[in-house]
Amino acid sequence: MPRPGRPAGPAPDTSTVVLTAALELLLTEGAAALTPQRLHTATGVSRTTIYRHWPTPHALLCDLIEVAPARTHVPSGDVRRDLHSEVDLLCDRLRDKPVGGFLQALVAAASVDPDTAELRRRYVEDLLAPFHAALAHTAPDEAARTDAAMSIAAPLLVDALLLGRPAHRDRAHRTVDEVLERVPRT
Amino acid sequence: MPRPGRPAGPAPDTSTVVLTAALELLLTEGAAALTPQRLHTATGVSRTTIYRHWPTPHALLCDLIEVAPARTHVPSGDVRRDLHSEVDLLCDRLRDKPVGGFLQALVAAASVDPDTAELRRRYVEDLLAPFHAALAHTAPDEAARTDAAMSIAAPLLVDALLLGRPAHRDRAHRTVDEVLERVPRT
Amino acid sequence: MPRPGRPAGPAPDTSTVVLTAALELLLTEGAAALTPQRLHTATGVSRTTIYRHWPTPHALLCDLIEVAPARTHVPSGDVRRDLHSEVDLLCDRLRDKPVGGFLQALVAAASVDPDTAELRRRYVEDLLAPFHAALAHTAPDEAARTDAAMSIAAPLLVDALLLGRPAHRDRAHRTVDEVLERVPRT
Amino acid sequence: MPRPGRPAGPAPDTSTVVLTAALELLLTEGAAALTPQRLHTATGVSRTTIYRHWPTPHALLCDLIEVAPARTHVPSGDVRRDLHSEVDLLCDRLRDKPVGGFLQALVAAASVDPDTAELRRRYVEDLLAPFHAALAHTAPDEAARTDAAMSIAAPLLVDALLLGRPAHRDRAHRTVDEVLERVPRT
DNA sequence: ATTTAACCGAGACGGTACGTCCCGTCTTTAC
DNA sequence: GTAAAGACGGGACGTACCGTCTCGGTTAAAT
Numbered sequence: 001m002p003r004p005g006r007p008a009g010p011a012p013d014t015s016t017v018v019l020t021a022a023l024e025l026l027l028t029e030g031a032a033a034l035t036p037q038r039l040h041t042a043t044g045v046s047r048t049t050i051y052r053h054w055p056t057p058h059a060l061l062c063d064l065i066e067v068a069p070a071r072t073h074v075p076s077g078d079v080r081r082d083l084h085s086e087v088d089l090l091c092d093r094l095r096d097k098p099v100g101g102f103l104q105a106l107v108a109a110a111s112v113d114p115d116t117a118e119l120r121r122r123y124v125e126d127l128l129a130p131f132h133a134a135l136a137h138t139a140p141d142e143a144a145r146t147d148a149a150m151s152i153a154a155p156l157l158v159d160a161l162l163l164g165r166p167a168h169r170d171r172a173h174r175t176v177d178e179v180l181e182r183v184p185r186t
Numbered sequence: 187m188p189r190p191g192r193p194a195g196p197a198p199d200t201s202t203v204v205l206t207a208a209l210e211l212l213l214t215e216g217a218a219a220l221t222p223q224r225l226h227t228a229t230g231v232s233r234t235t236i237y238r239h240w241p242t243p244h245a246l247l248c249d250l251i252e253v254a255p256a257r258t259h260v261p262s263g264d265v266r267r268d269l270h271s272e273v274d275l276l277c278d279r280l281r282d283k284p285v286g287g288f289l290q291a292l293v294a295a296a297s298v299d300p301d302t303a304e305l306r307r308r309y310v311e312d313l314l315a316p317f318h319a320a321l322a323h324t325a326p327d328e329a330a331r332t333d334a335a336m337s338i339a340a341p342l343l344v345d346a347l348l349l350g351r352p353a354h355r356d357r358a359h360r361t362v363d364e365v366l367e368r369v370p371r372t
Numbered sequence: 373m374p375r376p377g378r379p380a381g382p383a384p385d386t387s388t389v390v391l392t393a394a395l396e397l398l399l400t401e402g403a404a405a406l407t408p409q410r411l412h413t414a415t416g417v418s419r420t421t422i423y424r425h426w427p428t429p430h431a432l433l434c435d436l437i438e439v440a441p442a443r444t445h446v447p448s449g450d451v452r453r454d455l456h457s458e459v460d461l462l463c464d465r466l467r468d469k470p471v472g473g474f475l476q477a478l479v480a481a482a483s484v485d486p487d488t489a490e491l492r493r494r495y496v497e498d499l500l501a502p503f504h505a506a507l508a509h510t511a512p513d514e515a516a517r518t519d520a521a522m523s524i525a526a527p528l529l530v531d532a533l534l535l536g537r538p539a540h541r542d543r544a545h546r547t548v549d550e551v552l553e554r555v556p557r558t
Numbered sequence: 559m560p561r562p563g564r565p566a567g568p569a570p571d572t573s574t575v576v577l578t579a580a581l582e583l584l585l586t587e588g589a590a591a592l593t594p595q596r597l598h599t600a601t602g603v604s605r606t607t608i609y610r611h612w613p614t615p616h617a618l619l620c621d622l623i624e625v626a627p628a629r630t631h632v633p634s635g636d637v638r639r640d641l642h643s644e645v646d647l648l649c650d651r652l653r654d655k656p657v658g659g660f661l662q663a664l665v666a667a668a669s670v671d672p673d674t675a676e677l678r679r680r681y682v683e684d685l686l687a688p689f690h691a692a693l694a695h696t697a698p699d700e701a702a703r704t705d706a707a708m709s710i711a712a713p714l715l716v717d718a719l720l721l722g723r724p725a726h727r728d729r730a731h732r733t734v735d736e737v738l739e740r741v742p743r744t
Numbered sequence: 745a746t747t748t749a750a751c752c753g754a755g756a757c758g759g760t761a762c763g764t765c766c767c768g769t770c771t772t773t774a775c
Numbered sequence: 776g777t778a779a780a781g782a783c784g785g786g787a788c789g790t791a792c793c794g795t796c797t798c799g800g801t802t803a804a805a806t
Contacts, residue, residue, distance in 0.1 A: 003772040005780025011771095014782080033299045037761060046784045051763070053782095092249060103300045107348065108297040111290050117350045124348040147357050154340035155333075162293065162310040162343060164303045171333050193804070194750065223792055232753045336781070386778090402669045418779045476669050479720065483666040484590045489722045491766070496720045500750055519713075519729050526712035527705075529720065534665065534682045536675045543705050554736060563754025564798045595787060597762080604758045609789070611756095 010053045017043050018050060019067045022060055027098060031105030034060065058115045065119060081178045082134040083152065090127065090153060091167040094160040100125070103161060116150070128153055138180075148179045196239045203229050204236060205253050208246055220228070220246060244301050251305060263277035269362045276313065276339060277353040278347040285313070287359065290347060314339055324366075334365045364369040389415050390422060391439050399470065403477035406432060416420055428486045433478070437491060454506040455524065455548045462499065462525060463539040466532040471499070476533060500525050510552075521550045568611045575601050576608060577625045582619055585656060589663030592618065616673045619664065623677060640692040641710065641734045648685065648711060649725040652718040657685070661719060686711055706737045 010018070021043045034057065040047045054060040093099035093131050103123065110117040131149035138145065152175050156167040196204075207228045211219050220243060222236045231245065240246040277284035296303040317335035325329065338361050342353040393414045397405050406429060408422045426432040465471035475495060482489040503521035510517065524547050528539040568576075579601045582589050592615065598605045612618040661681065665715035668675040689707035698705065710733050714725040 003780070004772090004778075006770095006772040006782065008781065030297045035761080036763085047763095048765095048785075049783055055763090082354050103348075104293075107290075108294040110350075111294040112218055121349050121351075124344070126204070143357070147360060150341040150344065150357065151337045151361060154344040155336040157344055157348065158310070158336065158340040162289075163307050164296075165307075168336075169797065171329070171336065174333060175337060182326075182364060197751070197802090200752085221792075232755095233794095234754080235752055235798095238751080241794090271802085374791060404670055407766070408768085419768095420770095420780080424777085427768095476665075477721075479662075480666040480669040482722075483588045483662050485788095493721050493723075496716070515729070519732060522713040522716065522729065523709045523733060526716040527708040529716055530682070530708065530712040530736075533720070534661075534715065535679050536668070537679075540708075543701070543708070546705060547709060550740060562752075562798090562800045564756065564796095566755065569756065569797095593787080594789085604757075605789095606791095607757055614788090 010049070014045060014049060014053070015063075018045055018054075019063055022064055023067060023098075026064070026105050027101040030101070031108040034105065034109075056113070057109060058113055060117070061109060061116060061119055065102075065123065079134060079138055080176070080180055083131065083180070084173060086130045086134055087152065087156070087169065087172045087176060089130070090156055091169045091172070094156060096168045100160050103127075105155075106160070124157075127157070146153075151175055151179060194362075196235070200231055200235060201249075204231055204239075205249055208250055209253060212250065212291045213287040216287075216294040218271055218293075220295075243295065244299055244305075247302060247305055248296065251309065265320060265324055266362070266366055269317065269366070270359060272316045272320055273338065273342070273355065273358045273362060275316070276359070277355045279313075280342060280353045286346055289313075289343075293347065309321070310343075337361055337365060386417055386421060387425070387435075390417055390425075391435055394436055395439060397437065398477050399473040401446070402473075403481040406481075408476075429481065430485055430491075433481065433488060433491055437495065451506060451510055452548070452552055455503065455552070458502045458506055459524065459541065459544045459548060461502070462528055463541045463544070465499075466539045472532050475499075475529075479533065481530060482535060496529075499529070523551060525548055568607070572603055572607060572611070573621075576603055576612075580622055581625060584622070584663050585659040588659070589666040592663065592667075614671070615667055616671055616677070619667060619677055620675060623660075623681065623711055635695055638690060638734070638738055641689065641738070642731060644688045644692055645710065645714070645727065645730045647688070648714055648726045649730070651685075652714060652725045657719050661685075661715075665719065682715075685715070690700060709733055711735060 009015075018039055021039055024036060025038055025042060029038075036047050036050045036054075039045065039050050054063065094103075103120075106116065106123055108121040110120040128149055132145060135145045135148055139149075140144050152172055155175070156172055159165055159167045204225055207225055208220060211224055211228060215224075222233050222240075225231065225236050226233045232250045240249065280289075289306075292306040292309055293303065296306045314335055317339050318331060321331045321334055324334075340356055341361070342358055345351055390411055392404060393411055397410055397414060401410075408419050408426075411417065411422050412419045426435065466475075475492075478488065478492040478495055482492045500521055503525050504517060507517045507520055510520075524544055527547070528544055531537055531539045565574075576597055579597055580592060583596055583600060587596075594605050594608045594612075597608050619660055631649065647689065652661075661678075664674065664678040664681055666730045668678040689711050690703060693706055710730055713733070714730055717723055717725045
């Protein structure tokens, strides 16, 4: 039963203009720059409008995380090859701003707003998911597979986020091989 | 040639009062709360004085990082036992505020001020150092030892910082054993 | 020749609902509260509709001044008695919100919008009119009658509006008598 | 016992600049224009500073009422002459902005903020005071003197404030004479 | 004991951003 | 055509910090 009146929510234009500018800002200047004021000066959309639709930083990040470029999907062949290509993919994504910057921003935002911590968790798990998927049909138990995925991916995240250096790609490839030695292949 | 007049620098009292309050603030409310204003209301030391001695947030963090409780040193016995105890120690430290919170705050601060990124790197490397040390006399080459240390410690950091959950202690212990299987012991 | 379509102007419901709410608002919260926004939240009538029918605050006050309770008319007997009863009536009206508040609000509104000054003038003259009427057949010249009316009524208005105290009824009655001593009766 | 630190309160410069601009604004554009924003654009003094020292409109009016040009004092000779000259003086003051505008502003401000009503009362009583003073040694009782003062002055105030027309000087002079006929002179 | 340089506190001041509120206009939809 | 719902830009509001500054009083060394 449609009520009268203009449909709620931002007009499509407004939404895309603001969100793309937000992503841009986030990646070029970090999470701290992601303020209504900055979005206003960057887009020309009035501060009022921005507050109307995204009253909290969290609301913005929520919308943003869906706009952010989805990871390129890899259908998969055999386990080893899949893992290696996932390693390369993750390294690339961490190097290029879109993922590394986003993650950095999420961590910073989560340190202020506890609600955002949940977003951060989901985002990180999405990054780890491909490794779990690739390992799906290998190890006997769930725990072992999680161990393996973490061993491979965690060092890359630490490189990029905590040590501020490029993800150490070769080491990750070596780790893949070592992991597979211990794991019965299908 | 000592000039006359009162020696420069904050009086010892002022310094300790401010720095302990700063640490407290950092850990309970995050890096964003670490402002002269907040320090003033927390300590009663006047804003003017704080600005005088720590003109930038970075300066404060610099002094702070030296005050922060140094890690308890473990003089080593054999490799396996050392690694296991380092794992336990790191897990404990990440669970307790002083380290986990400090790290979180550093990451957030670094996302605003690039200078602080260096502090963050040093702090993380200090966390990883014990693992390097424990492995010092094992693997043939430097790279292999770094790989090993990262495999063990990185997943713990990712748990604590990015997934917001307690560091997965058992997995780390398993990883220690797996790593040692591959590494020729001395 | 009635044109097709719905007749112009607000539906009777809308009009009365809005105007009564407007009067209520004006008297309880003053002229500054008389905004479309407030009327909307008070009545449920949509902001759009209110803007359509009363584009300016002035338009609202115009309609409102006609809705406002008209003074109770006193068909006269002799001059003295009429004047005394008019004094009592004016004192009562100034004490009760509907007139005292309305006048207060008009003065405030006029200080913002010059157009409203005209409304204010008309309203005040309506308050003074009964005194002129009662004196109609007394004094020789127009000027003397106006003097007399003002001497009686003005102090009451000053009491209520400028000194924020109840109109000084007794004094006004005394003034009536003094005035009549000087004025030849018909 | 002087506490350390800079003396509290606005610097003399700031104070005079703001208050003179405030008076100017009040008289040329009315009470509604007397906002921190307007004062800022008019004086260049920052909005923050203005809020610091005059947090409410009431605070501003308080300071302003003391800056506002004090009435020219008339030492007095005989009663009749004093009253006539006071009438002329009041008419002049009501005609020239400084008093008429100020009063208008006070009435408008008081209709929003009850605290300001007190200021308004004091201001009006200051306007009436000279008439009381002139009559001081005439009538037998206090009440009669108050009656007389109000009969003379109130119509002038009503003219200027409520009817928006120049104060009716001649009528007031006539009233003075009528009043004095009834009052035993010293 | 003076000098002298620095500390320290209180607060003014300009500036920027915040988040809120209301305004007046408009667009979209339903009746 | 009325009415409702709501987007949108604009402006002011009052608040909170920021970083700098100007005052005044205090303290601790070196002479």
